[in-house]
Amino acid sequence: MLSKINSMALNGLDGYLVEIQTDISPGLPSFEIVGLPDTSVKEAKERIRSAIKNSGFEFPSRRFLINLAPADIKKGGSSFDLPMAIGILIAIGYINENNISNLEKSIFLGEVSLDGSINSINGILPMCIEALHLGIKNVYLPKNNIREASIVKDLNTIPVDNLTQLVNHLNGISTIEKENFDINNLFSCHSTHNLDFADVKGQENIKRALEVSAAGAHNCLLIGSPGSGKTMMARRLPTILPDLTFNEALEITKIHSIAGKLKNNSSLVTTRPFRAPHHNISPSSIIGGGRIPTPGEISLAHFGILFLDELPEFNKNLLELLRTPLEDREVTISRVNSTLTFPCNFMFVGSMNPCMCGYYGSGVKECTCSPESISKYLGKISGPLLDRIDIHIEVKPVQYKKLDSNIKNETSKQIKERVDNARQIQLDRYKDFNIYSNSELTPNLINEFCKINSNGKKILENAFDKLGLSARAYTRILKVARTIADLDNKPNIECTHLAEAIQYRSLDRKYTDKY
Amino acid sequence: MIINYEDSNFPISLRNIPNAPKQLYVKGNINLLNSIGIAIIGSRNCTDYGKKMCEYFTKKLTQYGLTIISGMAVGIDAISHITAIKNNGKTIAVLPSGFNHIFPKENINLFEDIINSDGCIVSEYSPDIYASYNNFLKRNRIVSGLAIGTLVIEAGYRSGTTVTARLTNQQDKKVFCVPSNLDNPKGISTNTLIQKGAFLVTCAEDILKQIPDLNINIINEKRNHFIDNTSDSKYNSYTNTNINSNINPNINSNINSNINSNINSNNISNNINFKINPNLLDIYNLISNEPIDIDDIIRLSNLSINEVNYKLTMLELENLIIQLPGKQFILKN
Numbered sequence A: 001m002l003s004k005i006n007s008m009a010l011n012g013l014d015g016y017l018v019e020i021q022t023d024i025s026p027g028l029p030s031f032e033i034v035g036l037p038d039t040s041v042k043e044a045k046e047r048i049r050s051a052i053k054n055s056g057f058e059f060p061s062r063r064f065l066i067n068l069a070p071a072d073i074k075k076g077g078s079s080f081d082l083p084m085a086i087g088i089l090i091a092i093g094y095i096n097e098n099n100i101s102n103l104e105k106s107i108f109l110g111e112v113s114l115d116g117s118i119n120s121i122n123g124i125l126p127m128c129i130e131a132l133h134l135g136i137k138n139v140y141l142p143k144n145n146i147r148e149a150s151i152v153k154d155l156n157t158i159p160v161d162n163l164t165q166l167v168n169h170l171n172g173i174s175t176i177e178k179e180n181f182d183i184n185n186l187f188s189c190h191s192t193h194n195l196d197f198a199d200v201k202g203q204e205n206i207k208r209a210l211e212v213s214a215a216g217a218h219n220c221l222l223i224g225s226p227g228s229g230k231t232m233m234a235r236r237l238p239t240i241l242p243d244l245t246f247n248e249a250l251e252i253t254k255i256h257s258i259a260g261k262l263k264n265n266s267s268l269v270t271t272r273p274f275r276a277p278h279h280n281i282s283p284s285s286i287i288g289g290g291r292i293p294t295p296g297e298i299s300l301a302h303f304g305i306l307f308l309d310e311l312p313e314f315n316k317n318l319l320e321l322l323r324t325p326l327e328d329r330e331v332t333i334s335r336v337n338s339t340l341t342f343p344c345n346f347m348f349v350g351s352m353n354p355c356m357c358g359y360y361g362s363g364v365k366e367c368t369c370s371p372e373s374i375s376k377y378l379g380k381i382s383g384p385l386l387d388r389i390d391i392h393i394e395v396k397p398v399q400y401k402k403l404d405s406n407i408k409n410e411t412s413k414q415i416k417e418r419v420d421n422a423r424q425i426q427l428d429r430y431k432d433f434n435i436y437s438n439s440e441l442t443p444n445l446i447n448e449f450c451k452i453n454s455n456g457k458k459i460l461e462n463a464f465d466k467l468g469l470s471a472r473a474y475t476r477i478l479k480v481a482r483t484i485a486d487l488d489n490k491p492n493i494e495c496t497h498l499a500e501a502i503q504y505r506s507l508d509r510k511y512t513d514k515y
Numbered sequence B: 001m002i003i004n005y006e007d008s009n010f011p012i013s014l015r016n017i018p019n020a021p022k023q024l025y026v027k028g029n030i031n032l033l034n035s036i037g038i039a040i041i042g043s044r045n046c047t048d049y050g051k052k053m054c055e056y057f058t059k060k061l062t063q064y065g066l067t068i069i070s071g072m073a074v075g076i077d078a079i080s081h082i083t084a085i086k087n088n089g090k091t092i093a094v095l096p097s098g099f100n101h102i103f104p105k106e107n108i109n110l111f112e113d114i115i116n117s118d119g120c121i122v123s124e125y126s127p128d129i130y131a132s133y134n135n136f137l138k139r140n141r142i143v144s145g146l147a148i149g150t151l152v153i154e155a156g157y158r159s160g161t162t163v164t165a166r167l168t169n170q171q172d173k174k175v176f177c178v179p180s181n182l183d184n185p186k187g188i189s190t191n192t193l194i195q196k197g198a199f200l201v202t203c204a205e206d207i208l209k210q211i212p213d214l215n216i217n218i219i220n221e222k223r224n225h226f227i228d229n230t231s232d233s234k235y236n237s238y239t240n241t242n243i244n245s246n247i248n249p250n251i252n253s254n255i256n257s258n259i260n261s262n263i264n265s266n267n268i269s270n271n272i273n274f275k276i277n278p279n280l281l282d283i284y285n286l287i288s289n290e291p292i293d294i295d296d297i298i299r300l301s302n303l304s305i306n307e308v309n310y311k312l313t314m315l316e317l318e319n320l321i322i323q324l325p326g327k328q329f330i331l332k333n
Helices: A044-054 A081-092 A097-105 A124-133 A144-151 A163-168 A183-189 A202-215 A232-239 A246-258 A283-287 A316-321 A323-328 A373-377 A381-387 A412-430 A441-450 A454-466 A475-487 A497-504 B030-034 B048-063 B076-086 B107-114 B131-147 B159-168 B183-196 B205-211 B226-239 B259-275 B278-282 B294-301 B305-319
Strands: A002-011 A014-025 A031-036 A063-068 A105-107 A140-141 A155-159 A220-224 A305-308 A331-333 A339-343 A347-352 A391-395 B003-004 B023-028 B036-039 B067-070 B091-094 B121-123 B150-151 B174-177 B320-322 B327-333
Touching: A002 A097, A002 B159, A014 A124, A031 A044, A044 A081, A044 A283, A063 A081, A081 A105, A081 A497, A097 A105, A105 A316, A105 B107, A124 A140, A124 A144, A124 B036, A140 A144, A140 B067, A140 B091, A155 A163, A155 A183, A155 A316, A155 A347, A155 B278, A155 B305, A163 A497, A183 A475, A202 A232, A202 A347, A202 A391, A202 A412, A202 A475, A202 B294, A202 B305, A220 A232, A232 A305, A232 A412, A246 A339, A283 B150, A316 A323, A323 A331, A373 B294, A381 B226, A391 B067, A412 A475, A441 A475, A454 A475, A454 A497, A475 A497, A497 B305, B023 B030, B023 B107, B036 B076, B036 B159, B048 B076, B048 B205, B067 B076, B076 B091, B076 B107, B091 B107, B091 B131, B107 B121, B121 B131, B131 B159, B150 B159, B150 B205, B159 B174, B159 B183, B174 B183, B278 B294, B278 B305, B294 B327, B305 B320
Parallel strands: A002 A105, A031 A063, A105 A140, A140 A155, A220 A347, A220 A391, A305 A347, B036 B067, B036 B150, B067 B091, B091 B121, B150 B174
Antiparallel strands: A002 A014, A014 A063, A331 A339, B003 B023, B023 B121, B320 B327
């Protein structure tokens, strides 16, 4: 007997419908899966056989053939286990024929374990979104994925615990209890950070620079000696970033869902991601890749922060890979089997020592590096990459007397309020231009929105002459000055804003002026 | 060209030193070898203070007509050569290697510059010899031998500079030292040399006075000390007293010759203080010859960070202060 039921698979960030056709015919006992399954799908036959047997059904000795249509796309993962098992049970006749017609508008997703229970799978959210587009009514999915799926309203999601329960449900013997979640409630429960800028004593200058970068989503680079607090500062950066909008959260959750980074029983990602990969990371894990491409760190940092600690320790070629994603804010990964595009609109934060020994300009310890070794060390960060970093922050270790001081430090909440205001100004200004922040300004838009008066021009000219700034600093300074003006709630860029922006270009100066 | 010990044009000052070289390979202006010169030496890895002192002393001594002799190494050596060339002075570089293997390689441009500016390059090694550890130490005796005295700008503990200082002593010549802060690791040896009897110098004129045979007309012997110049003028700017009054005798003293222009230019730069935008004065007053951290400036000024950043940029653009690595600021002299 033949059965046909529906399931879903993923192609990049989008799902597509897969029809599971099961045929049982007399003949020598065998179990064959066709339709370009990879090993994880082929292995499903052993899981399914055991699961069906252990759920109290009989697995007959017949010839089983399963086809996954469309048959010309490679399929992987364990999400076909449940639909294949149900397909077999229908074909055997365990499910009442009257109920089978209802299954046309249903899809099944899930992995079965040998005892018949259903395990969670990755990529539920994008598949559910696509299911809704295709007009699917019911989605049968693992119980642990239900919170994630419930984000998609208007879709009847049914949490399945085990095979027996599902068969009884389909036969109308018992019904599976649906769980209701209030989506607004899920979204509003922003997880709180346990870090705060108030913990950082002193370093006002760096806090200010980070505030500016957060307000304009500017990429930034922290330069300082070991133990000066670069990493500590960077880890607190998410606490002053603006809250996610629902659509942003949805997009982040989609990516994390595919990559399997969502925790069990979690629904939306409600905080901006902070990704800090170690410097031995491989090119395909930072950009994304694999035979069937999966998102890399840059995509996981979408709408959040990608923090590369000890930047010069990263492979130089790997850093160059970041150039196009930083510019395009999406990355296209081409493999023989498929070419996929993942979004990667992230804020880049790097940290590095000023030289090999780490103490150049620190004032704590004598730098033992020769001028050549300093320029060689700084040369590890290529010009084009530096070109994409708007703000350079020099971090110095804080002295004990300042640690002890009773000066009240601003909390992240206070800083965040200013950042939120500045972002709102930007969102309003750029609503017709399809960009969100000052960092995304194109040369045309810079001409329109970053006008400076003659005094400002004089300051800039002077700065290029006297401070030895490089030409690439020009647009960077204008963008950052725009953000500073927004923080100041001023419609135009004033001299003070420009002058402050110039202070954030340390590496453009002749940094190694050592003889 | 090669000059042998027996030749008549072998520099007189080198003839009498112990272990004098047998021959000298010379490129450039050979007459310089018999001019009056002073050796300026110091650390390869100098501090900003050392750089500033080296520039100051080289400039002054050049203007007094002395030839600057050094070893063309990186650091103080290179700074002294470069400053001498910039001020149209004469300079001699003594190499630790043959001319075909100029050491250090990165100073090859400086090598050309010295020859083009009518300077002179000297080596006791035939062109194909590479620089080696021993050559460095032997080179030092020629550096001090060619000079009438040796000025040590900055030298760390156990530095090669101390060797040159010792050789200078053996050659019966004077060692001059620029003092350093006690917490400056690059000042350990200079301070020790002073302790052992080297002459502490506070201005270029100190050196000239110590060598009476020179017969150089020393002008404005007072108040030309390095620190005096700046602190006085700075003090003036705060109190708004008249800089032309008797506090600074530079202006009143009777000066002839072209050295005049130099002193005047010094005063002109000091007068800039009066042109400072009064808004910037609060930050300017916090910055001294000691590098100060931006966080300290913020703390001491009680101004907001954006305001401090703005004022610092403006001061930098006015050429009044310099930013050092690590967001530290120092007065520009």
